Amino acid sequence: MITVTYQVQGMTCGHCVNSVSTEVGALPGVENVQVDLDAGRVTVTSQRPLDITSVRNAVDEAGYDLVSA
Template identity: 70%
Template structure:
């Protein structure tokens, strides 16, 4: 298992947490998603390291901006 933490900009509420969790959680191989709203961080646990572009696309689909790992 691999856990990677990403910085995400624009999350302000519980709906933001749900949207990001759902989109990132739908990436193949993702086992768990934890969102720290106050810090703007998303920790993703997956079977293998994820392609950052896939994470960026999922965060974008949720309506937020991935600043990087």
């Protein structure tokens, strides 16, 4: 398993957490998504390394901005 933490901008509430968790969690190979709302961090555990573009697109689809990995 591989765990990577991403910095996401714009999340402010529980709905934000659910949106990001749902979109990122739908990526192939993702096992777990944990969102730290206060810190703006999304920690993703996956079976293999995720393509940063796929993660960025999933976060964007949820309505937020991926700042860094």
